[in-house]
Amino acid sequence: MNIEPATPKLGAIVTGIDLNKATEGEWRELYQTFLDRLVLVVREQDFTIPQFLAVAERFGRLVPHRVQRTRHPEYPALTQMGVNTKKSDGKVDQAVFARGQGWHTDGPWEVRGVAKATQLYGLELPSVGGDTWFANMYESYEALPEELKRRLEGVEAEYVYGGRNKSGIDLLAPDDRDAPPVRWPILRTHPETGRKSLYFNPHHFLRFVGMDEAAGGALFEELKEHMIRPDAEYHHKWQTHDYVIWDNRSSIHAAAGGYPVHERRIHWRATMLE
Numbered sequence: 001m002n003i004e005p006a007t008p009k010l011g012a013i014v015t016g017i018d019l020n021k022a023t024e025g026e027w028r029e030l031y032q033t034f035l036d037r038l039v040l041v042v043r044e045q046d047f048t049i050p051q052f053l054a055v056a057e058r059f060g061r062l063v064p065h066r067v068q069r070t071r072h073p074e075y076p077a078l079t080q081m082g083v084n085t086k087k088s089d090g091k092v093d094q095a096v097f098a099r100g101q102g103w104h105t106d107g108p109w110e111v112r113g114v115a116k117a118t119q120l121y122g123l124e125l126p127s128v129g130g131d132t133w134f135a136n137m138y139e140s141y142e143a144l145p146e147e148l149k150r151r152l153e154g155v156e157a158e159y160v161y162g163g164r165n166k167s168g169i170d171l172l173a174p175d176d177r178d179a180p181p182v183r184w185p186i187l188r189t190h191p192e193t194g195r196k197s198l199y200f201n202p203h204h205f206l207r208f209v210g211m212d213e214a215a216g217g218a219l220f221e222e223l224k225e226h227m228i229r230p231d232a233e234y235h236h237k238w239q240t241h242d243y244v245i246w247d248n249r250s251s252i253h254a255a256a257g258g259y260p261v262h263e264r265r266i267h268w269r270a271t272m273l274e
């Protein structure tokens with residue numbers, strides 16, 4: 001097994017291993033790399049669905065995603081990304097096609113526990129674009145102005161699926177739209193590394209706890225400005241058979257889009273809680 005940094009501040013590229021046959025020692029090394037490098041890319045993997053889900057269970061508690069319509073019918077914990085991008089009238093369904101675009105952490109609305117990690121497996125890729133971008137949120141925290149760090153101490157935000165504008169809520173079954181908001185501190189200490197990071201998701205954001213509309217709106221804009229450190233990004237260019245997992249507690253990501261709507265971009269996805 002060979003592990004190399006993808007960029008100086010995050011990401012690791014792993015080659016020379018078949019995850020279906022990894023030893024306990026290799027799993028320990030991979031898990032430590034996941035914590036240290038935030039994003040783990042393992043090239044040239046060959047998975048069946050049960051094998052892909054077995055790998056997920058190495059990293060956390062596997063749960064079905066709240067969006068039911070993209071679950072695999074036989075394996076509910078498997079989400080199929082990029083399928084059913086067209087509506088019955090043949091038009092592109094933007095809620096499905098553009099899913100995951102814009103910087104976000106996965107599952108801040110998750111009521112069942114901390115959304116620890118997400119993993120993807122690249123099956124079909126477009127001829128151009130379709131990258132996934134990642135950014136290091138420890139770095140974002142450390143780079144905050146000291147005055148802003150002090151102001152953010154103790155501040156909590158509430159999240160619901162789709163946020164204030166209910167965007168993308170069409171993906172949810174009607175019964176799944178009324179889950180209560182979930183609260184997270186903006187400055188979070190990682191339970192395994194002990195490091196502090198910025199934790200913020202503008203897409204699913206509802207409000208800051210105990211803050212009025214004007215003050216909350218101003219802080220929201222300020223945080224959006226400080227959210228990403230351009231020198232702490234990794235832009236992943238997919239190869240088919242890439243397996244990618246990231247730590248949702250210390251990183252943020254975005255689907256870059258930028259590929260033709262008639263081209264397919266298919267990934268398997270699984271979500272793990274702490």
Ligand SMILES: [Fe+2]
Binds near residue numbers: 100
């Ligand atoms: Fe995501």
